[in-house]
Amino acid sequence: MKANLDDIYLFSQTVLHEGISAAAHANGLQRSKVSRRLRMLEEALGTELLIRTTRNIELTTQGKELFALTKQPLEQILEGVNALAGDLDELSGKLRIAIPSALMSTNLFNNILTEYIETYPDINIEVENYQEGVDLKRQSFDIQVLPSVVKVADTSYVQFSILPYRCHLVASPDYLARHNKISSPLDLKEHRILTNRYNADLLAPHLNIALKSDDLYVLLNMATSGTGIAFLPKVNTRISIEQGALVEVLTGMNYPEQHLTLIYPSSSYLPRKVKALIDIFREKYS
Numbered sequence: 001m002k003a004n005l006d007d008i009y010l011f012s013q014t015v016l017h018e019g020i021s022a023a024a025h026a027n028g029l030q031r032s033k034v035s036r037r038l039r040m041l042e043e044a045l046g047t048e049l050l051i052r053t054t055r056n057i058e059l060t061t062q063g064k065e066l067f068a069l070t071k072q073p074l075e076q077i078l079e080g081v082n083a084l085a086g087d088l089d090e091l092s093g094k095l096r097i098a099i100p101s102a103l104m105s106t107n108l109f110n111n112i113l114t115e116y117i118e119t120y121p122d123i124n125i126e127v128e129n130y131q132e133g134v135d136l137k138r139q140s141f142d143i144q145v146l147p148s149v150v151k152v153a154d155t156s157y158v159q160f161s162i163l164p165y166r167c168h169l170v171a172s173p174d175y176l177a178r179h180n181k182i183s184s185p186l187d188l189k190e191h192r193i194l195t196n197r198y199n200a201d202l203l204a205p206h207l208n209i210a211l212k213s214d215d216l217y218v219l220l221n222m223a224t225s226g227t228g229i230a231f232l233p234k235v236n237t238r239i240s241i242e243q244g245a246l247v248e249v250l251t252g253m254n255y256p257e258q259h260l261t262l263i264y265p266s267s268s269y270l271p272r273k274v275k276a277l278i279d280i281f282r283e284k285y286s
Helices: 005-016 020-026 031-045 061-069 074-087 107-119 173-178 185-190 216-224 234-242 272-285
Strands: 050-052 057-059 093-099 123-129 143-147 158-165 167-171 193-195 209-212 229-233 247-249 258-264
Touching: 005 020, 005 031, 005 057, 005 061, 005 074, 020 031, 057 061, 061 074, 093 272, 107 123, 107 272, 143 272, 158 272, 167 173, 167 234, 173 247, 193 216, 216 229, 216 234, 229 234, 258 272
Parallel strands: 093 123, 093 143, 193 209, 193 229
Antiparallel strands: 050 057, 143 258, 158 258, 167 229, 167 247
16 A cells, blocks of 8 residues: 555644644544544554644654655655655664663573574664653654563553563572571561562562662672572572572562563554564563
């Protein structure tokens, strides 16, 4: 399906009049018709152009590009529209990822990035540190990864669960030898607990949370050095436990299962380069 010039005109009118209803009134059309033609334009280009809200409209990154094109001569508009549609099917360009610092340095994320970069060398990746949900459309991110306990910025976004995991309490043998014995959860009150913001709510409220850090490796290293008892995902402590640097505390405790959430704006208008990354996530960790 090719983009229709009449639809591009209605798109520019919608932007200029700051809304679909106003554009329809200015052009003597029904609002439903303008809305339908805009949807057809988005389908033809394979991308969302407008962020629709109850009060107004905003432009996506591609919408801004198209509106800039409408000010050019007709020939340049056609060339630009073809290029815009083609870019979304290319395995090149820029891809932006939002991810918490706790996940940035994990083998999980590094393995995915390595495979993606080696498979698609023409794509430039930008990874930014965000602890909370971001508005992907307005902030021009392609994808976000968050722990399941974090609220997603927009519930209309696609959410896909990956990598279920559980946390447990661990400490170094030296720490346990130097401090009072732990035989029940009540004994934890006498100890320093190390955790991150996402897992703290899983612990009893009366505990002494001596440190909260978004960097899981800081918590792991401090537990290994005997600073306190760390509450960490089992996947992060496995090697240290196998090597004897850490031991599990209160082995009978079973905390709720958590997972990571893969978030992207839409399944309808998904650039090929974003779909390729999502496929790797799903293949490895769903």
